[in-house]
Amino acid sequence: MMKIEKTLGRKPELRDLRKAFHILTEDAETKARRGFLQTLHGEVESPCFMPCGTQGTVKALSSEELESVGAQIVLANAYHLYLRPGEEVFETIGTLHDFMNWRGAILTDSGGFQIFSLAPLRKITHEGLCFQSHIDGSKQFLTPERIVQFQMLLGSDIVMVLDECVGYPSGKKEVEEAMNRTLEWAERSKKEFHARQTSPGQLLFGIVQGGIYTDLRKENCERLMAVDFDGYAIGGMGVGEPKELLKEIVPVCTEGLASDKPRYLMGIGTPEDILEGIASGVDFFDCVLPTRNGRNGQAFTSYGTLNLKNATYAKDPAPIEEGCSCPACGGYSRAYVHHLLKAKEILGSKLVTLHNISFYLRLMKESREAIQKQQFGIFKERTIQRLRSAS
Amino acid sequence: MMKIEKTLGRKPELRDLRKAFHILTEDAETKARRGFLQTLHGEVESPCFMPCGTQGTVKALSSEELESVGAQIVLANAYHLYLRPGEEVFETIGTLHDFMNWRGAILTDSGGFQIFSLAPLRKITHEGLCFQSHIDGSKQFLTPERIVQFQMLLGSDIVMVLDECVGYPSGKKEVEEAMNRTLEWAERSKKEFHARQTSPGQLLFGIVQGGIYTDLRKENCERLMAVDFDGYAIGGMGVGEPKELLKEIVPVCTEGLASDKPRYLMGIGTPEDILEGIASGVDFFDCVLPTRNGRNGQAFTSYGTLNLKNATYAKDPAPIEEGCSCPACGGYSRAYVHHLLKAKEILGSKLVTLHNISFYLRLMKESREAIQKQQFGIFKERTIQRLRSAS
Numbered sequence: 001m002m003k004i005e006k007t008l009g010r011k012p013e014l015r016d017l018r019k020a021f022h023i024l025t026e027d028a029e030t031k032a033r034r035g036f037l038q039t040l041h042g043e044v045e046s047p048c049f050m051p052c053g054t055q056g057t058v059k060a061l062s063s064e065e066l067e068s069v070g071a072q073i074v075l076a077n078a079y080h081l082y083l084r085p086g087e088e089v090f091e092t093i094g095t096l097h098d099f100m101n102w103r104g105a106i107l108t109d110s111g112g113f114q115i116f117s118l119a120p121l122r123k124i125t126h127e128g129l130c131f132q133s134h135i136d137g138s139k140q141f142l143t144p145e146r147i148v149q150f151q152m153l154l155g156s157d158i159v160m161v162l163d164e165c166v167g168y169p170s171g172k173k174e175v176e177e178a179m180n181r182t183l184e185w186a187e188r189s190k191k192e193f194h195a196r197q198t199s200p201g202q203l204l205f206g207i208v209q210g211g212i213y214t215d216l217r218k219e220n221c222e223r224l225m226a227v228d229f230d231g232y233a234i235g236g237m238g239v240g241e242p243k244e245l246l247k248e249i250v251p252v253c254t255e256g257l258a259s260d261k262p263r264y265l266m267g268i269g270t271p272e273d274i275l276e277g278i279a280s281g282v283d284f285f286d287c288v289l290p291t292r293n294g295r296n297g298q299a300f301t302s303y304g305t306l307n308l309k310n311a312t313y314a315k316d317p318a319p320i321e322e323g324c325s326c327p328a329c330g331g332y333s334r335a336y337v338h339h340l341l342k343a344k345e346i347l348g349s350k351l352v353t354l355h356n357i358s359f360y361l362r363l364m365k366e367s368r369e370a371i372q373k374q375q376f377g378i379f380k381e382r383t384i385q386r387l388r389s390a391s
Numbered sequence: 392m393m394k395i396e397k398t399l400g401r402k403p404e405l406r407d408l409r410k411a412f413h414i415l416t417e418d419a420e421t422k423a424r425r426g427f428l429q430t431l432h433g434e435v436e437s438p439c440f441m442p443c444g445t446q447g448t449v450k451a452l453s454s455e456e457l458e459s460v461g462a463q464i465v466l467a468n469a470y471h472l473y474l475r476p477g478e479e480v481f482e483t484i485g486t487l488h489d490f491m492n493w494r495g496a497i498l499t500d501s502g503g504f505q506i507f508s509l510a511p512l513r514k515i516t517h518e519g520l521c522f523q524s525h526i527d528g529s530k531q532f533l534t535p536e537r538i539v540q541f542q543m544l545l546g547s548d549i550v551m552v553l554d555e556c557v558g559y560p561s562g563k564k565e566v567e568e569a570m571n572r573t574l575e576w577a578e579r580s581k582k583e584f585h586a587r588q589t590s591p592g593q594l595l596f597g598i599v600q601g602g603i604y605t606d607l608r609k610e611n612c613e614r615l616m617a618v619d620f621d622g623y624a625i626g627g628m629g630v631g632e633p634k635e636l637l638k639e640i641v642p643v644c645t646e647g648l649a650s651d652k653p654r655y656l657m658g659i660g661t662p663e664d665i666l667e668g669i670a671s672g673v674d675f676f677d678c679v680l681p682t683r684n685g686r687n688g689q690a691f692t693s694y695g696t697l698n699l700k701n702a703t704y705a706k707d708p709a710p711i712e713e714g715c716s717c718p719a720c721g722g723y724s725r726a727y728v729h730h731l732l733k734a735k736e737i738l739g740s741k742l743v744t745l746h747n748i749s750f751y752l753r754l755m756k757e758s759r760e761a762i763q764k765q766q767f768g769i770f771k772e773r774t775i776q777r778l779r780s781a782s
Contacts, residue, residue: 055730055731055736056727056730056731057731057734057736057738059736059737059738060737060738061738062718062722062738062741063722064718064722084733084734085705085726085729085730085733089705089706089726089730092708092726093706093708093724093726093727094708099724099726099727099730100727101722101723101727314476314480315479315480315483317483317484317485327455331453331454331455331492332492333484335476335480335483335490336447336484336490336491336492339447339480339490340446340447340448342475342476343446343448343475345448345450346450346451346737346741347448347450347452347453350453350737350741351453
């Protein structure tokens with residue numbers, strides 16, 4: 001049998017259960033705040049970046065490696081895990097934590113976005129979503145209730161409601177319809193969650209939709225708060241809209257949402273996007289950039305990105321980023337990583353991914369420290385300036 | 392700059408330099424022997440399995456992971472590294488140890504076998520080998536001297552002479568010609584090696600060819616020993632010949648070779664092949680099976696192999712091998728590995744590879760212990776019986 005240590009999985013005390021999210025410091029100048037979320041698998045310090053483990057693995061990394069660079073929470077995707085390996089596996093094996101051998105917290109996205117971006121032949125009914133599996137073409141039907149049940153089976157620390165995500169550009173009527181359906185599903189999700197909840201401490205987040213329409217976003221925030229969730233996600237961004245709209249919509253949502261609940265900006269983004277998000281009062285982030293781009297040789301550093309496949313690095317003895325304390329930078333040169341990437345060796349993808357996740361987590365740690373010092377505004381400006389400087 | 396610890400790279404004492412290979416125990420019943428080879432990067436206990444790091448990386452594993460499962464030496468391929476990343480990179484960066492961040496020993500194969508199996512348009516002249524790079528089609532010319540120089544640039548602990556490897560079946564005349572050329576190249580290699588040698592302790596191994604012809608093998612052993620090498624490899628096996636011929640030819644070679652020098656059976660093989668090789672007096676082995684098959688989901692265990700892609704393992708909570716202490720078995724179930732392999736996740740390949748290398752190294756450790764107890768014969772029979780039992 002597997003040996004799984006559970007020291008991080010200690011049950012929170014009663015005090016914590018009544019209030020999962022704790023704000024410790026608010027920045028003076030910006031809307032940034034530092035705090036922590038109490039989960040069934042430890043405290044998660046915020047602002048926080050969640051590495052993407054869509055299929056139950058942060059691509060190219062083991063759970064030990066994630067822990068070694070300080071990850072406290074990872075994101076997985078209920079849509080993907082529902083299709084493969086499927087419910088029966090978790091009924092036999094246990095939670096996703098057991099399956100992945102991950103001692104920290106897990107947020108599972110419902111997969112609404114994925115159903116709309118990956119699955120062909122979708123049909124939306126009042127009841128739920130009819131679609132084809134993108135893996136084997138099999139016909140699938142999911143309801144908001146079903147997807148909550150599945151996430152509870154996974155033992156997710158943070159369960160997300162099923163949402164309908166529309167692309168950019170979309171007409172206001174279409175966006176409004178999707179928003180209303182998402183709100184209706186959110187209510188049904190909450191009902192199901194509370195009917196099924198056996199372990200107090202598991203959290204349910206609602207998702208704000210409304211596209212690029214500020215009035216719809218405001219309305220959505222209010223109606224979602226009336227349902228009352230443990231936290232609120234801002235969905236439907238990063239779907240093709242220009243950057244300016246991201247900068248415009250996010251503050252509308254953070255202002256519209258309860259200040260004492262965690263806010264999560266879904267699927268965003270670059271280090272700059274994240275710093276802007278923090279300044280607008282966002283607490284949680286996830287994005288595939290550090291992992292997906294890392295596998296292809298793009299390294300994130302304090303001085304911008306490097307394409308390590310570039311011949312410039314063939315004889316470069318420096319680590320991926322000077323001064324970085326991650327295991328990849330501790331032992332391996334750019335020249336070696338360049339060679340591995342050119343030779344299509346797995347270790348190349350792994351080393352860049354490990355560095356990138358480490359870089360993102362370091363950016364969050366430094367952000368928390370800057371908020372603590374009431375200096376997030378100046379930290380953000382300086383960091384963005386450095387990120388934009390040529391490497 | 393890279394931080395590379397060199398604690399394992401201590402210089403051997405003078406006593407060791409005059410005699411690199413030390414036999415500690417000889418088995419009573421079989422020809423197995425236990426010993427160690429003193430290299431510039433630590434002692435290598437024998438019998439020994441060398442994981443294949445053809446392109447300067449044991450596929451899917453980091454140097455830290457190799458060290459964690461007890462590897463003392465890895466094999467790399469001079470032909471591959473000569474073509475990519477090429478000489479200039481090592482002239483700038485340093486040795487292959489520095490490049491790979493590997494503190495243990497490295498044996499570099501000359502790449503004779505690879506030139507004959509991978510490179511198109513070969514032309515063998517008295518001077519050397521004319522061929523096309525299998526990577527970019529560029530025309531290349533290598534001499535025995537050049538390939539020794541390159542391996543010395545890599546800082547190899549064990550340098551291999553360039554050999555001409557013929558396939559199976561091949562006529563006796565063809566095999567004899569290749570053998571004679573390999574012998575001539577071996578003499579030139581030795582001359583070059585001694586002319587260039589700056590760090591005493593670096594070792595040069597000759598390679599016995601002669602195909603399946605026992606008389607040619609015997610002749611080759613004698614003539615190679617007359618040149619006098621630090622160790623002797625048995626080449627040209629595992630090229631398509633039936634297993635019985637492997638069992639017949641290997642003992643002919645080990646008997647024909649100096650008993651006080653290390654013997655290395657190139658590119659062989661399965662756990663059974665290795666146990667038979669040890670019983671015939673072989674000290675060093677390498678093979679791509681644990682890594683190549685591992686990436687495809689085949690796990691080696693004491694009870695035979697498992698194909699972890701098989702649906703049987705979809706809900707199996709057991710580790711890859713019960714009782715195995717490797718990091719893969721310590722945290723992850725067959726069900727999870729099965730899922731990762733089906734989902735084509737990198738972590739799946741890595742976990743099975745890590746277990747397989749760990750299994751091979753454990754087999755060698757147990758073999759050394761059995762020799763120490765003068766019980767290798769019974770150990771070999773029992774182990775083979777168990778390997779053949781259904782999993």
